[in-house]
Each structure stands twice: as structure tokens, then as C-alpha cells.
Amino acid sequence: MAAAAARAEELGFNSISISDHIVCPTGPERDGVTPVWYDFFVLSTYIAVHTSRIRLVGCLVLPYRRLLPMAKQIASLDVVSDGRFTLVACVGWLKQEFEMLGVPYEQRGDITDEFLTAMKVLWTSPDPTFRGRYCQFHDIVFEPKCLQTPHVPIWIGGSGSRALKRVVEMGDGWMPMGDDPPPSLADTISSIREMAAGQGRDAANLDFRYTLGIGEAESALRSISHNIGVDEPTSAKMPTPTSVEEVARTIIEFEEAGFTELCLSFAWSSPSEYLERIEWFMSEVKPLVPGGA
Numbered sequence: 516m517a518a519a520a521a522r523a524e525e526l527g528f529n530s531i532s533i534s535d536h537i538v539c540p541t542g543p544e545r546d547g548v549t550p551v552w553y554d555f556f557v558l559s560t561y562i563a564v565h566t567s568r569i570r571l572v573g574c575l576v577l578p579y580r581r582l583l584p585m586a587k588q589i590a591s592l593d594v595v596s597d598g599r600f601t602l603v604a605c606v607g608w609l610k611q612e613f614e615m616l617g618v619p620y621e622q623r624g625d626i627t628d629e630f631l632t633a634m635k636v637l638w639t640s641p642d643p644t645f646r647g648r649y650c651q652f653h654d655i656v657f658e659p660k661c662l663q664t665p666h667v668p669i670w671i672g673g674s675g676s677r678a679l680k681r682v683v684e685m686g687d688g689w690m691p692m693g694d695d696p697p698p699s700l701a702d703t704i705s706s707i708r709e710m711a712a713g714q715g716r717d718a719a720n721l722d723f724r725y726t727l728g729i730g731e732a733e734s735a736l737r738s739i740s741h742n743i744g745v746d747e748p749t750s751a752k753m754p755t756p757t758s759v760e761e762v763a764r765t766i767i768e769f770e771e772a773g774f775t776e777l778c779l780s781f782a783w784s785s786p787s788e789y790l791e792r793i794e795w796f797m798s799e800v801k802p803l804v805p806g807g808a
Contacts, residue, residue, distance in 0.1 A: 516558070517565040519789055526797045530570035530601070532726070532778045533559050537579055540611040548609070556588045563596035570599045572724070572778070574672055574690070576607040578618050578626040582650040586634045590661045598662040603690050604631055604681075605672035624677055625649070631669065631685050638666035670722060679703070683710045688722030688775075700725070701772035708773075723774045727765060730757050730782030730792070762796070763803035 520531050536552045559571055571592075577585070593600040606627045607613060613620040629647045637643045637657045644653040661667045670688035671681045674695075682689045689707060691700065708718035756765045769777055779796065783789035 517562065518786065519793065520562045520566050520569065522790055523793055524566050524569040526793060528569060528793070528797075529776065530572045530778075531562060531566075532572050532574060533562065534574045535576050535579070535605070536609070536612060538612055538615050540609070540615070556592060559592055559600070560595060563592065563599065566599075567597075568599075570601055571596055572601045572603060572670075574603040574605055576605045577630045578607060578613070578623040579616055582630050582633055583637075583652065585630075586637045586657070589634070589667060590638060590659055593661040593663055593667050594659050600663075601668045601670060603670045603672045604686070606678075608673075608692075628681065628685070631681075635666060635685075668722070670724065679707055679710075682707055682721075683714060683716070687720070688724060690724045690726075690778075692726075697768040697772035700769075700774070704773035722776060724776040724778060725769055725774050726778040726780055727756075727769065728780045728782075729762055729796075759799045759803065762800050766800075766804050 523531060533555065535555045536548065539548055539550050539552065555573065555575060559573055563571060573592075575585075575589075589600070589602060604627060606623045610620045613623065618626070626649050629649050633645045633647060633650050633652075636645050637652075638661050643655060643657050645651060646653070668687045669685065670690050671678055671686040672690045672692065674691045674693050678691075679689070689704075691703070695703075704723055707723075708721065711718040711721060756762045766777060781789060781792040781796075783792055
């Protein structure tokens with residue numbers, strides 16, 4: 516992963532996504548989820564010290580963790596990465612994981628909203644005080660603050676009406692999940708911009724990021740599952756353009772829909788193949804995208 520991150524930086528990629536699970540259930544509930552997950556903050560820091568320019572876009576499930584340690588880790592990561600961290604605030608979806616962590620699944624949206632509000636207080640106030648249902652603090656010194664000001668960019672992960680409301684009220688961007696086609700997503704982006712403008716926000720400053728699967732999306736899952744002796748996942752959910760022309764055309768469609776950044780999830784079965792895929796993208800696909808990628 517460090518070699519891939521360093522090479523992606525050399526090739527000119529803008530950012531790297533780091534996703535988040537703490538435990539993975541067995542059986543059909545884990546369908547489509549890789550079984551091996553490094554600790555989010557350990558891995559993010561490891562990638563940060565092996566790179567110097569590329570941004571770290573962290574898709575973090577906020578309700579999984581206690582507020583104060585998590586806010587401290589995010590601010591510290593922003594400092595040690597020299598201000599290269601973007602938080603994608605996610606509510607989570609894997610019910611069995613919430614159960615194993617002792618977190619009420621039905622309250623994950625409320626927890627996320629409160630944690631976002633409280634973290635902004637911790638990151639910006641010289642005398643942070645907050646009293647909510649899920650966290651309270653007062654008479655504390657909270658340092659370091661984020662290196663970026665007023666704090667790390669906060670993109671909202673997920674889809675649905677509540678996620679969109681969260682984008683408008685608390686987010687700097689949106690990163691949806693799912694397989695919706697670009698025209699449908701374009702309508703949603705337009706609605707977000709209109710709602711943000713209606714609340715006096717500068718909608719032009721919002722970022723929109725989508726994860727695009729390229730190739731056979733779950734070849735890596737099969738390879739990892741085979742190596743550790745667990746059942747293979749059975750279904751793929753991401754769109755899977757494969758040829759140079761298909762990938763370039765899809766990128767253009769997402770740009771026309773209003774997205775400002777794409778996360779490319781390449782099919783791979785070995786680290787060397789992954790490196791080949793990112794080289795392939797920059798040498799063969801990027802030249803076909805008007806204005807670069």
C-alpha cells in the first residue's frame with residue numbers, strides 16, 4: 516500500500532481513499548466486504564509518512580468510536596500529514612458490526628450529527644464546551660487543533676435525504692454510495708447546490724466525489740478470501756468499465772454530472788498488478804479525457 520501510494524503521488528493522482536471497518540462478520544452478512552482491515556488511523560499515518568503531497572481522503576464511520584479520542588486522532592493526523600487530510604463522515608451500514616461494537620444501529624444518524632457538531636467545537640474553540648445526548652465536555656484544553664483552518668474539510672458520505680441534509684448543513688462536499696447513473700446523480704448535485712445557496716452558502720465551494728469501479732471489481736476480494744480461507748463474496752455492486760475508451764467516456768459523464776473528483780477503484784489480484792493498473796490509467800486513459808484528469 517505504501518508503494519502504491521508513493522507511485523500514485525509520483526504519477527500525479529490527487530488523493531488516496533482510506534476506508535473504515537473495525538471487524539468483519541462471517542457468513543452472508545460480509546458479502547462484498549474484504550475480510551482484512553487495518554486500523555484506520557494507524558494505516559492513514561503510515562501512508563502519510565510515505566507520501567508528501569497527495570491528499571488522504573478518509574471515509575470514517577463516526578459512530579464506531581468515542582468522540583474525544585477520535586477528534587484528537589483526526590486533528591493529529593492533519594498535523595502530521597502537513598494538512599493533507601479530508602474527512603468523509605460516514606454513518607455506517609453493516610448492522611452486525613454495530614452490534615459487535617455495542618453501538619445502537621438505529622441511532623447512528625443522530626450520533627453522527629452530534630459528533631460532527633461537537634468536533635467542530637473542539638477544533639475551533641479555545642475553550643471548547645458542549646453538552647449533548649451522546650457526548651459532553653467542558654473545562655478542557657484540546658490541542659492540537661487541525662492544521663487546516665477552520666478545520667479539516669468534511670465531506671458527507673452516503674445517500675438518502677438525511678445524508679443530503681447533512682451535506683447542506685454541515686458538509687464541505689458529498690461522497691455518495693451506490694450505483695446510480697450520472698444523470699440521476701446530476702439531479703441530486705443540482706438539488707444540493709440549490710439547497711446550499713438557499714441557506715446562504717457558496718455552493719461553488721462544495722466538492723462532489725464518486726467511487727468508480729474499473730475492471731472486475733471483486734477480483735481482489737476473491738484473492739484475499741482465498742488466501743485466508745474464507746468464503747468468497749458473491750455479488751459485485753460497482754459499475755465496471757474496462758476498456759480505455761469506456762473508462763474515459765465514463766469519467767467525462769461524471770464530470771458533466773457535476774462531480775469534481777473521482778475515486779478509481781481498480782480491479783487487481785496482486786500488488787504488482789495494482790501498480791500496473793495505475794500506470795495504465797495515467798498513460799492510456801488520462802490523455803483521452805479533455806483537459807486531463
